[in-house]
Amino acid sequence: MPELHCHLLCSDEYYRPWSEAGIVETETQELVDGSLIDLCGATLLWRTAEGLARTPTLKHLEALRQEINAARPQCPVGFNTLAFPSMRRKDTPDEKQPWVYLQCGHVHGYHNWGNHREEREGREGRHRECPMCRAKGPYVPLWLGCEAGFYVDAAPPTHAFNPCGHVCSEKTAAFWSQIPLPHGTHTFHAACPFCAQQLTGEQGYVRLIFQGPLD
Template identity: 65%
Template sequence: MLKHRRSDSERCEAKKLKTEAQYMSTEENGEVPSSPEKALLKYGELVVLGYNGSLPYGEKGRRKTRFTLFKRAAANGVKPSTHHIAKTPQASKIVADKSHHSVSYTLSRNQTVVVEYVRDEDTDMFQIGRSTEPPIDFVVIDTVPGNKTAEDCKVQQSTISRFACRIVVERNPTHTARIYAAGFDSSNNIFLGERATKWKRPDSSMDGLTTNGVLIMHPTGGFGQECKAGVWREVSVCGGIYSLRETRPNPQRGKLIDDESNVLHDGTLIDLCGATLLWRSSAGLQKTPTHKHIEELRKEINAARPQCPVGLNTLAFPTRSRATKVTEEKERQPYVYLNCGHVHGHHLWGQKENENGDRECPMCRTVGPYVPLYMGNEPAFYVDCGPPTHAFCPCGHVCSEQTARYWAQVPLPHGVHAFHAACPFCATQLTGEQGFIKLIFQNDIGT
């Protein structure tokens, strides 16, 4: 009889999870749930920088550019409970038992501290990493800068951890989201080997860092027109905030920052050493432009029929689906001289015989790069709903002035020790004095 009741419980749990999965699928496809009972609370979204709204080889399953965090049908969060020395039978049993979550800190060949985690009915847990194993909710691969093709996205040696980090969200208001380094594997374990950076905290509990670390940056002034870049910090396995190590894999941890926390704010950046994610809260997403709004702005520019000063042909920004494709309408594609901002159509005027392929602008004689313009189509990267009047250099992605100004002063991690500003739509390192240029059309659109 007991076995029969347990089976019913398991079937009930499976039904809840199936309902949740079905809802998430319909929401991501833009469909509205057929019943209010099936509507799940949306905590927020994680968006990968460097992709202009979609992967070049298509969005597939858990591998995509955007991951929406919904309130789960049943809580799956865990919290630390007791710790054991690995020599004891109890510690070995916890690590071997897949129904228990644990974090193992190897101090030496003869000593390992195992921290047991127990179920937390008040939180939902979401895991991010490179692994495609079931515990990972959002599969992230290394970001390749530039206008990418499927072939470009093949990375020989990834620097992203297989189980990079986890986000724990409170199921009750105010639905606070917190980030922790490292994620639980298929056996529900986290292992910090002998070489990993780890230490004993003042309360005698253990903590540690992953090999290349998980970095976070909270923008100052909120994620809006007045936002400024914050300071990059490293988050530990237990959620502590530390100053950066000299290099990502350095064994010496940074200084503990007592007055900062691992709570995610709207606009918080999360760097996994190979890919950077942007956290947008549910409330913050209400203030951002939508795909429809961006499309209306594109149509508004095209409706004004801007012309090329040389060919006198009408220019038009391509639709989102055709933005990276070569079409027969190449003559209508807007181009810009990055050193002056004058917008033209595609032409052969003013070519210079140098390795950079620079051109001389026919309007002002300024010599510099000459690149096509494309709309920035990922709404989550916009800090306001302003018109698309500026373009990033040297990639030519177009967005609002405030959005360009914000991202141009954000130092994004690059490799294990470098930082540089990059276009959020393609991850190309910005160049020039400002990193962006104001667009000047012949008929003064956007001036």
Template identity: 60%
Template sequence: MRSPTMTTGSRAADSADSPILEEAGESGSEQKPKPLVKYGELVILGYNGYLPAGERGRRRSKFVLYRRTQANGVRRSKHYVVKTPHSSEAILDASQHSISYTLNRNQAVIVEYMEDPDTDMFQEKATKWTENHEIDGLTTNGVLIMHPRGDFCGGSATCGPWRETSVGGAVFSLRESRSAQQKGLPCLAETNVLRDGTMIDLCGATLLWRSAEGLKNSPTKRDLEALVDELNAGRPQCPVGLNTLVIPRKLAGGGGGAPDLNQPYVYLHCGHVQGEHSWGKDGGEGSRRCPMCLTMGPVVRVCMGLEPAFYVDAAPPTYAFNPCGHMASERTVKYWASVDIPHGTNGFRAICPFCAEPLQGSPGYVRLIFQDNLD
């Protein structure tokens, strides 16, 4: 079985085979293409299944990874120390893939690479070191990985520790800050092999790896839309205006037009779902008193989370994130509220995976209470 070599040496678990970055339909073969072997998806946190401006070319909210028809990986063949690397046979041979590293004024290490039929590769400055004449290093701001504890599908997983992976694939504890020159301690018992639910943080973008096997056990977008239709079929009502509420699949842009009387809103301190009305506006800006329980707190529009890769089960969407209002299943919401995402140079915070909004309050979510379901 072929295995991938990721930008910093990460490898996908055997259940997902080897991922390579390739869009569907880019086989390049004029003959009838063979069925592509899907390894999984890399999904960017913060997008609810689509980019606001549309998915075009390489600008996508997710990347589907397939096995290449022919492996393009290389592996280390041999290395040796020389005094004049530029006159070395390996450097002068254009057909030989090699890299030279300068150790000091009088020494350099040349590493030759050979083709590796068992590896797929795709490409991605900073701390580096040599050990036994072999060189390794970290990217400037680090590539961090987090393997969940337990199975991602099913809702039993918990957030594991964040680690940093080197260019050569070694695993280390986190540096004091993202760009610190001193590397962390080696974690010899841990691996960079991707598993379903592994997260990769690139200091500016956080990716979720979902294996093909894991996606088979996750709800599809059609399943999620059916859950929305089922909720709307219950015809939930606003207790003030008595109008029927309709849960949208996408939120319309907030403009200065007339309010949508069918748009549901949730009171984030109590969870009651109601429509647009002016009752209870006796608090601060954005705060209202709930007519059902008289709790004062913020109110936000409700919208369905439609990116299937973020779900840990296929249960009904009965919870919403605070403060964005994205709905998801109970286990999905509680899992993401417990995951600390790297933020800044050395901070962490929980976010909504559908919009990347930092969660507020404790526990960072609320149970939804519709007027057709008061149990």
């Protein structure tokens, strides 16, 4: 598998035909924890046993989910208790699903506050005005990232990727926001590891701001 890793790491060689491509002296074929391998459009993440030892297990992720729910975060508008759904992937949000304003990070339940006429008619998509700070931006449901191998540590999930809403630890969000992944044949961009959606915004992720119970 000669110089396969260079398809991802070396943009100059990636653009050149094989007849013109040469060995990149500053690179090595040795796989280390976190190495990315591009296989004709499918990007593989290589993890070592030592690297995986620092990541959470599915059991640990489930415990973190239950810990967040046990804190009884509330929607600051409807005052209803929010809860992350089970780790099993779903296509539609639950009634108690947390939603976030990605411009500011304030977490709410789903509501129609700030749903202006142009938004209702679909011209602004899911953009809303946050009732807490008046920041305008995407308003999306939060989903706990359930693929443990994509985490770089076992810290609590406190940040969400923009614009998909997948939640993970701060270090994991910061790591993937700085990793350019191949997109098509000539471009690279940072993407959410859980859904491969291209990251947007200044950082590509946002810190979540939960409101605790009032009682």
